[in-house]
Amino acid sequence: MKAISIIGPKNSGKTTLGLQLAEALKDMGQTVAAAKFSHHGFDWQDADTTEYAKVCDTVAGLGPSETFVRWDKHNFFPDLFPLLSADVLIVEGGKTIGLTPRVLCLNGDLKDGTDWLEPDLAIATWGEHTLASIPAFDSVEELAKLVMNKAFLLPGLDCSTCGRENCKGLARDIVTGKVGPEACLAMHNSIKVDINGASIGMKPFVENIIAASVREMLRTLKGYAPGKATISLDV
Structure with a gap:
């Protein structure tokens, strides 16, 4: 699953851009999920998620005291990945989350500057303001093409x-072109696990435990031979 975040000040048009981008991606034949962060919770008549x-x-909301698709408690963003099975995930808000590249929606008053938007994670800007080092877009169709080429989703472990302190550090290096998404060793290892089409990352320690256990069990089966094994499991 590819993912992109839309980040910007309040009332900068993030939802409008997110909806337009979703429609453009759907026109390209992609399935699209959306996740919206809110600092104030949801009143179940929330116009944006509607x-x-x-x-x-698929649509998910993440607030300070609840999460939906729907839990009556707070959950972490990566917990939702298996439930948001789609080709592309559009994330609105969540400026502290560094698991995806971002589009900066830069309309209105930028009295607080742009550093808090972490432009080193941005692949594009949208709106009346621009940043010299980041490509500016005014065509949703062209932005959708960029998303299909540049979007990624890290597991948040x-x-x-990968040699970086955290996933956000790796995301920065992917955005700047220093490495590709395959530098995430938790997502590119000897075991591939998909839940409802969404890839699940695992630390090398966990990978080694699972791999060793499965190999030893498979060796006891008739018909076993060394090679690449494919296991399908309902969970």
């Missing part, structure tokens, strides 16, 4: 096996 639901295949 509008996303009209366009997207912060395991440091």
